[in-house]
Amino acid sequence: QVQLVESGGGLVQAGGSLRLSCAASGRTFTSYTMGWFRQAAGKEREFVALITWNSITTYYADSVKGRFTISRDNAKNTVYLQMNSLKREDTAVYYCAAHTRGLGVEPGIYDYWGQGTQVTVSS
Numbered sequence: 001q002v003q004l005v006e007s008g009g010g011l012v013q014a015g016g017s018l019r020l021s022c023a024a025s026g027r028t029f030t031s032y033t034m035g036w037f038r039q040a041a042g043k044e045r046e047f048v049a050l051i052t053w054n055s056i057t058t059y060y061a062d063s064v065k066g067r068f069t070i071s072r073d074n075a076k077n078t079v080y081l082q083m084n085s086l087k088r089e090d091t092a093v094y095y096c097a098a099h100t101r102g103l104g105v106e107p108g109i110y111d112y113w114g115q116g117t118q119v120t121v122s123s
Contacts, residue, residue, distance in 0.1 A: 002026035002112045004096050009117030012086055016121075020081040022096030022114055030054075031100050034072060034079040035110060038092035038119075045095070047105040049081060059103065064090075086121045093118050 008020040022034070035050040049060045049070040058070050067086075072079040079096060094117050097110035104110070 002029070002032065002098055004098060004112055004114035006094065006096050006114040006117040009094060009119045011120045011122060014086060014088055014121055014123050016086050017082070017084045018086065018119060020083065020094055020096075020117060020119075022079045022081075024077045024079070024098065029077040030074050032098040032112075033100070033103065034070075035097045035099075035104070036070060036079075036081045037095045037097060037107060037110075038090075039095070039116075040089075040092040043092075045107050047107070048094070050103065050105065051079065052103070057103065059105070061105075083119070086119075088121050088123055091119060091121045 003025045006022050030053045033052050036048040037045050038048050039045040047061050051058045051070045067084050069082040096114045098112040099110045
């Protein structure tokens with residue numbers, strides 16, 4: 001198993017930036033494709049971004065493309081989500097997740113989840 005702990009959320013004004021971190025412990029971090037998802041109040045959890053174990057492939061939801069950047073440091077067992085030009089509609093609880101089956105944007109593919117970190121964007 002792998003344990004995931006997110007950090008870095010908070011309150012930011014529209015147009016600002018935040019960097020989320022997800023620290024992993026447990027089994028070999030490099031076995032996993034890592035993803036970021038978010039869930040706004042009253043809405044379903046949605047895909048944000050993913051990165052493969054070797055960082056060769058990244059993929060983003062259209063809503064964040066060009067504003068968010070996913071990266072990972074395998075030496076630190078950590079994945080990051082740099083969020084720039086934040087909008088009010090980015091307000092949500094952000095979750096990191098892990099799986100070993102290649103790519104995937106559906107939450108059901110992911111085996112392990114963190115507890116989430118709140119991001120609130122004010123106007």
